[in-house]
Amino acid sequence: MNNYSDNREHAVQPIAGTANSSDVIVTANNTNIPSVANGTSRAGTTYWTPLCWTSNGIEHDVRIVTEANGLIGAVRSGAAYDPSDIRLEGLTIPGAANCHSHTFHRALRGIDFAGGNFWSWRDTMYAIASRLTPDLYFRYAKAVYTEMLLAGYTTVAEFHYIHHQLSGQSYNDPNAMGKALIAAAQEVGIRLTLLDTCYLHADVAGSPLNAKQQRFSDQSPEAWLERVAALERNLDDAQRQTIRIGAAAHSVRACSPQDARIIADWSRESLALGAEPRPVHIHLSEQVAENKDCLRHSGMTPAALMQTIGFWGGNACAVHATHLTADDITLLAASGASVAFCPTTEANLADGIGPAAAMRDAGIKLCIGSDENVRIDPFEEIRQLDAHERLLSGRRDAFSCAELVNIMTANGQRSCGWKNAGSVQENALADFVTLDIANSPRIAGADLQNIPFVASASDVRYVVVGGKLVVNQGMHAAEASAREIALLTKQLRD
Ligand SMILES: [Zn+2]
Incomplete structure (x- = not known):
């Protein structure tokens, strides 16, 4: 029987230790934002990142304005961080x-x-x-x-x-x-x-x-x-x-x-x-x-x-x-x-x-x-x-x-059929990823333009899809534990 949609025991839970309600994640700068848990996102969410990989090269101090339709409304370099921005500390690259x-x-x-x-x-x-x-x-x-x-x-x-x-x-x-x-x-x-x-x-x-x-x-x-x-x-x-x-x-x-x-x-x-x-x-x-x-x-x-x-x-x-x-x-x-x-x-x-x-x-x-x-x-x-x-x-x-x-x-x-994704620019889909370049021993000392060549999945700190922050501080609200993954894997093997 197909009962996956009713399977409440597997419902998304907030990230332990970071959330103070079922649908809010507290970010590093204490900005409260909706998590993916309830599938909502503020219209016009703005993100700010110190380094952004664009078709013009790496831009500094970049504000990325996303819209309710999941697109990027504007990308501005040389912008000062504003407390209303969600801060993506690191190097932000397209998804x-x-x-x-x-x-x-x-x-x-x-x-x-x-x-x-x-x-x-x-x-x-x-x-x-x-x-x-x-x-x-x-x-x-x-x-x-x-x-x-x-x-x-x-x-x-x-x-x-x-x-x-x-x-x-x-x-x-x-x-x-x-x-x-x-x-x-x-x-x-x-x-x-x-x-x-x-x-x-x-x-x-x-x-x-x-x-x-x-x-x-x-x-x-x-x-x-x-x-x-x-x-x-x-x-x-x-x-x-x-x-x-x-x-x-x-x-x-x-x-x-x-x-x-x-x-x-x-x-x-x-x-x-x-x-x-x-x-x-x-x-x-x-x-x-x-x-x-x-x-x-x-x-x-x-x-x-x-x-x-x-x-x-x-x-x-x-x-x-x-x-x-x-x-x-x-x-x-x-x-x-x-x-x-x-x-x-x-x-x-x-x-x-x-x-x-x-x-x-x-x-x-x-x-x-x-x-x-x-x-x-x-x-x-x-x-x-x-x-x-x-x-x-x-x-x-x-x-x-x-x-x-x-x-x-x-x-x-x-x-994959998403022609307007894959770049951080106006009117593109708001899908981007931020690498933690300050704390990674893998990245430390690398030239900025070569960071993707030395980075790994472990260095991903933030992920935004369609304007929604789905990975925050290296964590996802629906992340299964290693034990849960092992149990599911065992069901498929035995
Ligand atoms: Zn295949």
Whole structure:
């Protein structure tokens, strides 16, 4: 039964020791502000930060005025701090976008660390997927999304394919699982792009799914479309401020070109009305075996196969893109598609190293994702992206720190369908993150412009999403204890 929305024992509590009522957090300068706990925020909240990362470089003494609609109304540098401002002490940067997440994979953290390969790891992951219920997924996603906020991610794109009961039967509400993720994101205050994923076949030849894969399948692309369209249609206006529905074809294994055409066409149907398309993502060429199967079956690489049905475009994102040909890079670049690297996951699963600099040089916008969530740290993802390139090339100049920040923020937000996020400027979404630079041994002594390159999730002090302060002094009102996370994880493993 889907009872997550009634589960009062998991209701958000104020931060112990800092709150003096159920909906107020006391900040360092004793300004009382509403917490995310009651989902409210003052209209026209103003923030002040001594250092702000902008497209013009690092500005000093910056006041950021946010509006009730979640946008930034004004950004003024050289402004004196006013006691009515909420003070964000440190370096404020745009919010990071996590462009590829499978929330439940978090339960694999610290187990199955070595041995086997991607395919044996997948068997372990499927065992965990088989234990998910809407209620458990809601509670686990709350914990994982909170960890993302605490790490500086303000947006997550959830690549969601656990749709149905283990038998493959729909829940009473066919979108119970997707709604559990939406409820979790709303409750903790993270911006969510729910990439509702179509998953119909076991391999490129179209073999039927095995028993553990049944719950991924809607049986046909038409049934998938009907379900996801209903999910999107039923979002209310308040939800649409921070929740967006996108589409995904799981991979060339799980979706035929004919399936993928229906998915891509739906993602772009709004173009005819002059509106923004929905994001559409796909796992692409993560494994050499997938490429070989695709070549054997179709005579084409996965990227070329998807090109035949018009999958690629400015709203498309290829996830991983580890094993590409030069022609693959050329066609992705020509289409305007993004590529999401997941460096900590790709290293953990021994996937290989993708041609990041070559793609960047071709004009492809790169972004990052935490994928299996063995690590949730955007700074670690950009450092590993750069490190992999250095090790491959023998050069130390592939990416500048500013470019890596852009990959982590503006590029990623675009790939998640939030084009007006990822920068601290007027009319952008008011999503930003402040790093504590005065008290961090990791950051101490670093040049200002290189701080994101040496920082970690541990250095995130404040996080604002849609103008609301959701992480205050390094804490979140809904933060689960380590013991609670361990218990939830155990439920998924045992
Ligand atoms: Zn993935």
